[in-house]
Amino acid sequence: MATHLAAPPGKAAPEESGRGAAKVPLRTAVGRYRWLYLMLVPGVAYFVIFKYLPMYGLTIAFQDFLPFLGYSGSPWVGLKHFEELFAGPDFGRLMFNTLLLALLHIVFVFPAPIVVALLLNEVRVSFLKRSVQSLIYIPHFLSWTIVASLTYVLFAADFGVLAGWMRDLLGDTSKIDYMAQEEWFRPLIILQQLWKQTGWGTIIYLAALAGVDPNLYEAARMDGAGRFRQLWHVTLPAIRPTVVVMAILASGNLLDSGFEQIWLMTTSLNRSVADVFDTYVYYAGITQGAISYSTAVGLFKGVAGVILIFGSNWLAKRLGQRGLF
Amino acid sequence: MSKLFGTAPDPKGELQQAVEKFLGKKLQITWVPNAEYTDKLNVTLASDNLPQVMVVDPHLPAFVKSAQAGAFWDLTDKLDKYPNLKPSDERSALNSSINGRIFGLYRMRPLLRSAIVIRKDWLDKLGLKLPESVDDLYDVAKAFTEKDPDGNGKNDTYGLIIPKWPGNYASASPYDVIETWFGAPNGWGERDGKIVPGFDTPEFLEANRWLKKMVDGGMINPDFATLDTAKWNEPFHQGKGGMIIDVNIRSRQVLDLFYEDDKENYGDKVAMVGNLKRSDGQKFSYPFTGYADVLAISKQSVRTEQDLDNVLKTLDKLATKEGQNLVTNGIEGRNYKVENGDTAALINEDDPAVKVIQDNADDAFIQLSTKGTVDIGGIAYQRVPSGKPYQDMLTLQKRLMEEDLKTAVHNAALPVVSDTAVARGPQIDTIIPDARIKFLSGAITEDQLKGEIKRWYDSGGTQVTTEINDLVKKLGQ
Numbered sequence: 001m002a003t004h005l006a007a008p009p010g011k012a013a014p015e016e017s018g019r020g021a022a023k024v025p026l027r028t029a030v031g032r033y034r035w036l037y038l039m040l041v042p043g044v045a046y047f048v049i050f051k052y053l054p055m056y057g058l059t060i061a062f063q064d065f066l067p068f069l070g071y072s073g074s075p076w077v078g079l080k081h082f083e084e085l086f087a088g089p090d091f092g093r094l095m096f097n098t099l100l101l102a103l104l105h106i107v108f109v110f111p112a113p114i115v116v117a118l119l120l121n122e123v124r125v126s127f128l129k130r131s132v133q134s135l136i137y138i139p140h141f142l143s144w145t146i147v148a149s150l151t152y153v154l155f156a157a158d159f160g161v162l163a164g165w166m167r168d169l170l171g172d173t174s175k176i177d178y179m180a181q182e183e184w185f186r187p188l189i190i191l192q193q194l195w196k197q198t199g200w201g202t203i204i205y206l207a208a209l210a211g212v213d214p215n216l217y218e219a220a221r222m223d224g225a226g227r228f229r230q231l232w233h234v235t236l237p238a239i240r241p242t243v244v245v246m247a248i249l250a251s252g253n254l255l256d257s258g259f260e261q262i263w264l265m266t267t268s269l270n271r272s273v274a275d276v277f278d279t280y281v282y283y284a285g286i287t288q289g290a291i292s293y294s295t296a297v298g299l300f301k302g303v304a305g306v307i308l309i310f311g312s313n314w315l316a317k318r319l320g321q322r323g324l325f
Numbered sequence: 326m327s328k329l330f331g332t333a334p335d336p337k338g339e340l341q342q343a344v345e346k347f348l349g350k351k352l353q354i355t356w357v358p359n360a361e362y363t364d365k366l367n368v369t370l371a372s373d374n375l376p377q378v379m380v381v382d383p384h385l386p387a388f389v390k391s392a393q394a395g396a397f398w399d400l401t402d403k404l405d406k407y408p409n410l411k412p413s414d415e416r417s418a419l420n421s422s423i424n425g426r427i428f429g430l431y432r433m434r435p436l437l438r439s440a441i442v443i444r445k446d447w448l449d450k451l452g453l454k455l456p457e458s459v460d461d462l463y464d465v466a467k468a469f470t471e472k473d474p475d476g477n478g479k480n481d482t483y484g485l486i487i488p489k490w491p492g493n494y495a496s497a498s499p500y501d502v503i504e505t506w507f508g509a510p511n512g513w514g515e516r517d518g519k520i521v522p523g524f525d526t527p528e529f530l531e532a533n534r535w536l537k538k539m540v541d542g543g544m545i546n547p548d549f550a551t552l553d554t555a556k557w558n559e560p561f562h563q564g565k566g567g568m569i570i571d572v573n574i575r576s577r578q579v580l581d582l583f584y585e586d587d588k589e590n591y592g593d594k595v596a597m598v599g600n601l602k603r604s605d606g607q608k609f610s611y612p613f614t615g616y617a618d619v620l621a622i623s624k625q626s627v628r629t630e631q632d633l634d635n636v637l638k639t640l641d642k643l644a645t646k647e648g649q650n651l652v653t654n655g656i657e658g659r660n661y662k663v664e665n666g667d668t669a670a671l672i673n674e675d676d677p678a679v680k681v682i683q684d685n686a687d688d689a690f691i692q693l694s695t696k697g698t699v700d701i702g703g704i705a706y707q708r709v710p711s712g713k714p715y716q717d718m719l720t721l722q723k724r725l726m727e728e729d730l731k732t733a734v735h736n737a738a739l740p741v742v743s744d745t746a747v748a749r750g751p752q753i754d755t756i757i758p759d760a761r762i763k764f765l766s767g768a769i770t771e772d773q774l775k776g777e778i779k780r781w782y783d784s785g786g787t788q789v790t791t792e793i794n795d796l797v798k799k800l801g802q
Contacts, residue, residue: 067371068396068625088752089784156548180550180766267489268762269550271755284751289367289387293751 061296081296090280098276101262102254104186109193110250113201114243118231120202121209133206136199147192148264155179155188180269192261208242209235244321252309255301277301326369326379328618329356331688339678340685343656347648348639356689360555370396375623377636380692383421383429383619386747392428398622398633401427407637409644413696413704417615420739425800429619430640430695433703437599437729439502439611440573440722445596447474447567458602459506459535462568466544469567484544486566488552494524494757495736497613499570500536505611505734506601507532513738513793520737520794522786524757524778530771533764540765550762558582572613573597573722574700580714592714599725600732610729614739620695644696646704653697653705655686661706669706701726741796749785756781 030037056071061081063074085091116136123129139147154161155178162178178184216234225233259278266274277297285294313325333356334341345352355376357365363385369375370387375396381388391397401422404410410430412418421431441456448455448465451472456462466484468474474482490498495512501523505511509528513520523529539545546552546566558575560566562582569575576597583591600610620640627633642648654661654669660682661669673679687699697705700722710716746753760777763769769777782790 066390066394066396067373068391068394070373089780090752152551156551177548177551177766180548182768267551268755268759269766269768271759280751286364286367288751288754289370289385289390290748290751291371291387 058295058299060292061299063292065292065295067291077292081293082300084293085297085300090275093272094275094277094280097273098255098257101186101189101257101276104190105193106250108190109197110247112194112198114205114239116198117202117205117209117239118235120206121235122227122231133199133202137203138199139196140200142196144196144258144260144264147196147261151188151192151265152179155184179265180267182270182273185265185270185273189261189265192265193258204246205239205242208239212238241322244316248309248312248316251312252305254308255305326355326357326366326376327689327692328359328362328380329689329692330359331684334685334689338681338685339659340651340655340682340690344651344690347651348642350639373625375625377626378620378622378640380432380618381429381621383423383431383621384742386750388428388621389423389742389747392423392621396624397428398624398627399426399428400430400622400637401425403633403637404430407641407644409641409696410637414615416735420614420736421616421619422740423742424796425740429621430644431616431619432692432695434613434615434617434698435701435726436612436615437610437726437733438572438574438613439497439570439600439729440576440725441598441601442561442569442571442573442576442579443596443598444469444474444561444564444567444594446594448596449593450474450476455596455598456601457598458604458606459503460604462601463535463539463544466539466568467542470542470544474567475564481565483546483566485539485568485570486546486552486557486560487549487570488554488557489550490758491554492758493754494522494761497572497611498758500533500758500761502570502600502611503536504529504532505609507535507603508607508609510737511611511734512736514734515737520790520797522757522781522790524761524781530774533761533774534771537765537767541767550766573599573725576718576722577710577715580712580718584712592712592717595714595718597718597721597725599729608732609734610732612730612733612735614736620693640695643693649694649697649703649705652690652694653686653699653703654708655682660686661708663706664709667706668709670709671711674711737797738793740800741793743789743792743796745785745788745792749789753781753784753786753789756784 024032059071060074062076062078063071064077064080065071065074120129120133123132152160156163160178178188212235216238217230220230220234255277257276257278259282262274262276263279263282266279278301281294281298281301283294284290284297316322336352336354341352341354363382366379366381366385367387369379370391383389383392388397392399404412404427412427412431413433417431417433417436418427419425421427421429441462443455443465447469451468451474453465453468454461456465462485469482469484471480473480485499487499490496490500492498495501501511504523507528509526509532510516510521510523512523514523514526515521516526536545540549546560552560557569557571558579561569561579569579576595580591580595583594600608602608622633622636627636643652650657650669657663660671660673660679662672664670671683674683691697691699694703694705697703699708700719701707710719756777760769760774764771764774
């Protein structure tokens with residue numbers, strides 16, 4: 001989808017001009033498309049200044065960095081921090097927690113907007129459709145802090161609404177502190193994500209669905225396809241490219257568990273299942289002051305993310321889909 | 326850079342003007358709310374823009390590393406030149422040092438501050454006495470839970486209120502205090518000639534078994550693992566829980582809450598006792614460190630010996646009786662007057678302008694004082710609150726402090742910093758406090774708790790223990 005939008009009507013798509021550059025001398029190419037290149041400048045400058053230059057700071061992952069001594073004065077320690085991370089007692093747990101949360105995310109959270117979009121697409125009353133859509137994307141605008149507080153109010157052992165119901169309806173006075181139970185941590189995280197993100201995610205899919213040619217449905221109906229058949233043979237293939245692009249983009253964030261949400265939900269009792277790379281980097285770097293070590297952790301996470309994005313893009317192409325790049 | 330417990334003072338405010346006039350210098354102070362202070366401190370230490378003087382915990386790993394790399398002035402041999410900067414208490418000075426080297430002026434605090442704050446009206450209603458031993462505490466907690474102390478006919482109260490503790494092991498949490506009552510070392514202590522961590526002792530386990538019995542019996546708030554420390558007083562004030570184990574000044578905070586409700590009878594709601602005896606009658610009291618953070622001077626912004634001399638001269642002036650009174654109590658004649666030659670009595674409490682001075686002193690400027698505190702005064706005038714319950718509480722506080730000091734159990738490893746502990750902090754610091762809470766909540770068994778202690782040793786704790794032993798020996802204690 002993104003590549004379609006990037007190509008202005010009547011002009012060559014960027015990837016084609018890239019290929020053409022082999023034949024046309026670069027100067028001519030630049031001259032011909034100078035306004036397009038000019039428009040590129042702010043974007044490139046942004047990435048160079050704010051994304052690439054700061055990467056210089058990654059060198060501290062290979063040092064025992066002390067700000068007082070600076071980049072040049074701090075001792076180089078090679079891969080010490082990486083060894084400490086990989087050999088340390090936390091790595092397995094961090095990896096497991098991060099990957100499991102990512103897996104749960106893929107299984108439950110990623111398809112949710114697709115399902116909801118398909119369901120909404122079948123709603124024929126446009127007023128109903130639009131109001132439902134607006135209602136379910138509102139949670140997207142609430143901060144994680146508010147979501148966590150809401151969860152606390154609902155689930156807290158002492159005064160939680162849910163605990164109250166359990167008491168009143170079931171006579172259950174066990175006062176389970178859901179916020180503090182290890183086994184409740186992941187369900188709560190996934191529920192929060194579903195609640196907060198599903199509605200927002202449907203927007204893109206609904207847009208893709210709106211672009212499906214109505215003639216296709218008509219043709220399918222002529223061939224005797226029912227509602228479900230239409231969904232299977234027309235709607236799903238039509239939004240497949242969008243799903244693939246969204247999936248590739250999501251794969252790069254696979255190790256991003258979402259710092260804020262998890263940090264807010266972490267307690268002493270659930271830390272062993274809650275610790276993920278994101279929160280660990282903050283804990284080690286900001287609250288414990290182990291800057292170099294936490295940079296090494298963050299760098300590892302970043303590299304793994306890049307590998308995942310390239311890998312899934314390659315996989316998408318291998319499966320005959322149009323990849324991201 | 327300093328801590329803040331309220332709204333930041335206006336730099337043009339009356340009190341800051343007064344301090345600046347007294348010092349003959351303009352002050353530029355970065356006030357950082359207490360709750361985010363450690364984070365901000367770590368970030369600041371990682372930046373290249375350090376303030377000249379900063380309030381800092383001298384054993385914070387990032388500070389230890391910076392100080393040992395030479396980012397802060399080593400003041401050990403420099404303080405003698407300044408008449409008011411010499412440590413007034415050697416033990417506290419040593420406690421606040423890094424392996425015997427002083428990198429900052431410690432901010433004096435009373436050594437013994439642990440106490441139990443109790444709902445007095447509940448005790449009276451149930452006809453109970455103040456607890457003296459851990460067994461008494463258990464009985465009171467049980468009665469508070471089961472005998473309907475608030476008389477509303479519902480089973481909706483519990484004995485002891487414990488919050489989600491932000492610090493690690495041996496950071497003066499209610500757990501740490503109780504373990505010490507049972508005879509466990511406070512942090513680190515000697516066993517058979519070797520210094521061992523307190524959690525590796527039978528007393529530690531016994532104390533936690535006892536606590537677990539209270540948790541299982543519903544005598545502790547069920548959300549003890551998640552209750553925010555900022556909301557600690559609420560259940561006490563709202564009549565849900567009856568006891569708080571914390572610093573003795575908390576009695577003042579809860580008195581404030583009850584005072585707002587009922588300006589006549591607020592004194593009937595709050596009682597306080599000090600440290601408790603063990604079942605066999607032996608008493609071990611939990612002392613604090615004798616200091617709370619130090620004022621450290623950055624080499625990056627105070628470059629030469631000459632500059633350092635200037636800063637120290639300023640701090641020396643601030644450490645005079647007059648200076649300490651200014652930051653601790655405020656402006657004499659405006660918000661307080663001197664009574665009996667040595668106490669500060671608040672005046673003009675209803676005047677909004679005076680209230681600003683008072684708040685600025687209490688919430689902010691008192692953080693700059695190294696030799697004065699509100700409750701015992703130090704070299705500053707001791708504050709005398711106006712209400713009689715407040716005065717009684719303060720008297721009690723002083724008496725308990727003196728009494729408990731005799732049985733104080735000191736942390737043998739306080740002045741030393743193990744390199745491994747600093748380097749491995751992220752990996753091992755949460756093991757013990759997490760395991761302790763899991764054990765108390767029933768998530769793990771006692772054997773698993775012991776397994777976690779072993780995991781601590783395996784993850785670097787063995788090395789930490791060896792280093793601590795060496796360092797303490799070297800320090801010659």
